[in-house]
Amino acid sequence: MVAAALGVGLLVAGPTLRRRHPVAWWLCVGFPAAAWRVACTWRPLMAACGLAQSRKAALTVVSGLVGNGAPPPQPRVPGRWRMHPTSGGFWFLVRLLPGQVPEDFVKAAPAMAHDWEMHAVRVTTWRPGVVRIAATFADPLHQPRAPRQRGAGRLLQVAVGVLESGAPWVIDLREVPHWLIVGATRSGKSTLVNALVAGLAPQRVALVGIDCKGGMELALYTRRLSALATDRAQAVRLLGALVELTQDRMTICRKARVRNIWSLAEQECPVPVVVIVDELAELFLIANRTEKDESQAAATALVRLAQLGAALGVFLVVAGQRVGSDLGPGVTALRSQLGGRICHRVADSGTAEMALGDLNPDALHAAQSIAPGAPGTAVLASADGWECARSHLVTETDAEAVAAEFAHLAPSLPELADHAP
Template identity: 75%
Template structure:
């Protein structure tokens, strides 16, 4: 009698694994739309990212060859002679070696090692082809270190509808989340790290929205806000309950800036007496309140029509430059904004620009303003700023010595800004040295 053979455990476990995997994948596919709608991050890690990894891995060799980034392993004549003599297929070309594909909140990134003779610009030119082949929104290539480039891809445009949670409470001192970066991360303006900023943009480009977001984030913090708005205060008067001082014409601005320079010199004396290099080295109880000076429409300070106005413009420019040179260590920070900023406004503008390490360029009406904002930092950032269309209101290119990125500020309406200024009016520091400048 023949006994029926019993399947061993070793023969059945692959079937069980396959069955479980099939059930899990089927469940994810069925629940995919709801998962993507309610838990987008979970959907991306469980479904979207694995599909992208497969797509990139499967197309890598053909994509590199199609973009001209593959190199033949043997000289062309050797290959041809080998084909004719032996009828052998041509050797596979050598392609750049890539590292692990790593997920981000809204995409992925990987490192690629360059082949001999290649430069990062070769991959930058191929970025649109990569985006098309991998079916992603955009691909950006940056130099990582010699011999390596970083390829970052975004599955969707995070700037289309930036979602930045409203700041609750004071948060970190002089640090405000004002929008979203093109990577999907929060756009944070940290005045402790980059103390002075230049913000440019044409009418309805998003410049005022960015200033609203910045003031809304600074209002709950223990800082003094000072405004200079030479267009009669039409923009910054919204925040007047939270401002320690506000200048609404050039005469007032010159006096206010002179008082601010005196304030920094007084703080310098305090630091020298205490033998510290900046106010952050002072004991917390003795540390003076940080002052953030917001200058709206810088051109109004520099435009001149008479001899008296020329003297005022020169005095204002000199004071701003001194504040930019001395302020970071002494707790005085500048945020300078304008629709048009160019060298035609005078040499003082160019000298001031050199002291403003952070730059934000929205859509501008003339190329000179974009050149003034970004041209000395990064030519690629300048090209990206000039490509912003009128339909992309709020979108900007921000640059500093660390590099550049595209970003979009969080929508903070005038009503929101006015309400926030009123809510935190009780936190407005009184600076006696600045009171006389408003008269």
């Protein structure tokens, strides 16, 4: 009677509980039901997807049926380990049968999602011979909620959105120092930059802006910026000053006999510098000889900063609507130094190929499938793999207010004094 009453109560209060407390609903109702569906459908699902193997050769099975009238033996299916619930789904490990590869399970992921009535299923390699199957019951990218950030947080680490797994989307510049962000107009590229600047503003870092569109984008953060360039000529001079800054820091590290600034004593460690370049194409498009020289100088300086900056506390965040080899060899050289890639909805396949193709070709299809009605949704990739994510909505007004609130934290760097905004 108690079990029946509890079941009836969950059925009646289920929709309200799911709407107001989705995590509690999932753990109390959704996960037990999903575990039951997985247990019931695992063997037929593996057989239907071609992931089961017969225990006997075909002729042996036929002769056994004719001779003894016995039913055919059940095929072998991949071994499934215990399911682990998460706040928005579940995951478990699967042991591959001989001759199977993870790509076989990746192809079967849509069938798993439909059979288990889940929003999405993702298959990744756990270790040789074992894959990890993770499922989510709802789309965490539908309405991502911005976290309540208390204080500055960890240095150079910012939670900018939510991943498709429901986990926070964190950009850690100490882990991946340089990033390339691409996206068409109204794809959410500027919103992501806003979220990144809003998270870095309370930290002890110097923010440097390069916006060759007259400063229309980055001028919002003027009060928090330590330097700003609003045209290509200014950008070339500012990038040259940043290269000189890295050389000065190299001298400091060499005298202290350390390999990076993080090994210096705390009182001797220079302030980290985050360089935000908006609309990269404006730096590389040329119309005459003078612009060609400036473009080559800017490309050379950016590549040098990308090569030397990680150990010397200089980090690059390069954004643009379009990035292609037609902009010149400097773009290709720079792209190879930017280990983190974020691709929003783009207007041409070449930009997605430039951003993701050399790291994770499988991410191209996901990036080209982003709907126009989902601004902020992006595919992020690095050498470790790729994921879908969506940035928090940080408006221009919010970003400007944060920049004004923490304007007193903008450090004054002597090397960049001539470029102060």
